[in-house]
Amino acid sequence: MGYEYVRSSLDLPIFEMRRPAVVKPVTRIMSSAEALGVPSAMAPADGDLVAHLLFALKHEGVNLQVLAGASKHLAGTDLAAAFAATPNGQYVRMLCSAWEHFTGNQVVAQPVVTAGYVDMFDDARYYTGGTDRDSRWRVNFNGLGTWDYCVTVERTPAIKDALDFDVLGATREFVTSLNRELLGRTLTWAYLHETQDSYAIEKEAPSEDKARTFIRLLRQAHQPRSLDEQYLVELQASIVSNPYNQAVQYRTEQNWLSDGGRGSLGVTFVPPRPDDLPELMDAWSRFANDTAKHLDPLMAASIASFGFVYLHPFMDGNGRLSRFLFHKVLCQSGQLPDGMLLPVSVAMKRHEAQYLSVLQDFSRPARALVNARAAGEGDFEFTFKCDDTIFRFWDATRCVEFGLSMAREALEVELRNETNFIVHFDAVRKQIDDQYDLRGSTLAALVSIALNNEGAISNSKRKRYADEVAPEIFDAIEGKVREVLTDDALDQSDRATNDTDRDGAPR
Template structure:
């Protein structure tokens, strides 16, 4: 790559022996670094650490504790670049951010030597492909002529897209993204169980017996609930017209292809009054956090992608949404795209709501939810707000120590090192697990509960209308008073809005409410 100075590969003795501490992290026991941890240490790579690090110990058992997986002596790799790379691909899956920084550090010669030494080896050919894919550099190697085709992403370790053959290396390219944007998700028991629930089928079964008019009203309630909750997550209470306008946008999610113009359109809708905000993609740095007591020095909790990286990152997200991720589970795609967007933070304002909109965009476009029904994911997130923040921090806290920045005269931040890869390639596993839990809640609780509530409300109104002639708006107001006061009309309601009711009528209405919305059936 132009302008890049390649470092010489370290000698074999530079891989450490048994250690107790790695980058201020204590190992559960004395062990030798293996795979990515060994490569990070030997090459001095400034990269986000994997959520689980590997080492090999002296005991003949595999233990996992405190973010470490300690494997047995027989798993110990050869103390070479090839040995640790092979170990990483075999046991740890792909960490594209580490691999790219490693390849830039080694340069071409060690990778070419590795492939020439084992031209038919499956790991050598995967490493060769990944080098050229990540660095956009063609190695001085002839095309492979032998060796069984192997997947680049091990589908036993990580979720992969539909594969396409790459004859030069005799591998199956099943990466779900492009070099501009390709977060990955590990296969976990939690995700396997969620996918096994077949939630789209459950949702279809729930709405199958719901009359068309009732389903339409349910969908409208859920849409409004999601829009209101999305603003509440941001700590905002906008006017009702803005909530409804954003709700209409959510209701149309998935109909338009995702591109830059669509992102800009969504920002204009979500902000409404943009007199004090610069619309469009950021031309300056950005961060989430606070300032010191003098309101001058930024105190970031998260630092956004550099403005000079936004073009390639957005192109990568658009490409990820359109084709390479085909064949991947819809909720996993939604988690990757939505959380990738919010980490990149391409706008000065509106990022959080558009981030949650993208969840609806992916689910609707891939037919995950029944037509016309929006799962109120934002409402589920609001219920799990602390867990949501923890998921966001699972990535941000690992990035912050690696980002070099300086304050600007405008009390903003300016990033001074190359950080683009940290936003292109992150581990989205916690995000996918969290989002699946939220989607499951909306299908198994919110959707049937909202439908059941409207059924009961219709029963309440029908029984009230049967013995008293009252305009629909007053019946609605009557219900709200009952709901707010535990099923009883307050003295104020009896004295003002419903002074015309007799005591017998009021008692009968309260009885109808309790019969319809009794214990365990509250609205």
């Protein structure tokens, strides 16, 4: 029943419901991870699409894919009858408002509504945005976007916990806790490894020139610049070295992704048609430039980044650009110090399987809505069963969960670990350098080896440097590294103890 009944009855070319409403032997509506169980007595009648949509709006939330697709099949007279039966009902007003926006027609010439305004999205269930008032039906469209492009983000425990942690506030504290030299060395590492890992996710290793270009791009993320076609084309051309793959506009050809499998079964994702792309990219740009300003910056960055890669507006470089855009949208919020970088791609590379899973949440159902036919070696002809609705209205909940968790890990693991490494490295190098006469590059290499191996220098490494390092120096380096690591572990334990209340509860 509800949305899934409407989708299947009309054979709408949209995503299937993750948790469909189904009749179950229950006495009240029961929610589970797989479905929404509904008593048979509450089920709308077969064939009554309006009743099913009203049920869905009340019990399943807002699904703009279904509402947009179903509107083409609903008669205005049926909606007018439903409105006449309950003229102040909030769900019938929401349905009428949506139908008018999606069809451009009117249900009735002048609806008489005496009830107050109602929000389209329940802010107890969803994160919401600005308000676009429909005075005819007294409905506030308060989604994350507009009627042209809108994502949904549910208020899950994972997102709440991440927002409560306040990654950006913790990042600002982190910056102020470091002296200028230590911060500079940490950020030098972050820019380099963010670049290397963003390429590594694409199974590439950047040349020195490519890495330098991408680092320069990341350093420009704080500079104000609207995300429009001209700028995005400049960005794409700057990270794609092959002149034949450098864009001058959004793509005019169909692209696709493949896992290397034979024939059409190897095609894993087909982005929107080139003819649909200009309007979709304009709608995405309005989100990234305008709506994003009113959201939590990390939430906005996550939505903009994933939304861009789903549209895949260029023939090459989309993945790297999408991860750069995470930084761009985040930096444009002004909530990070100038020059600061959260190396989210480093964290994503560490959790690459989870990253792929989040991408596949969209790409797999989207792929099912496109037929692919081999048309020569390595080429295909695509027949879209869907229009551009699935690219305009999508569920970004998992994308936001993932983006927030990667930002936190970028700070709490990647940056803090690198800072600790630098502090430990300096302490060991100084003491060994004071005691022994050793070439600087050799000393630096051995200290790094020991720090990365919990204080041990392997026999193979000892043999490699045996001609220039005495055995007692190897032992001294190992001993000093273990000492600083032990001291650091004790300091962390003391800090954790001091941050605990007398009753044992963490502050």
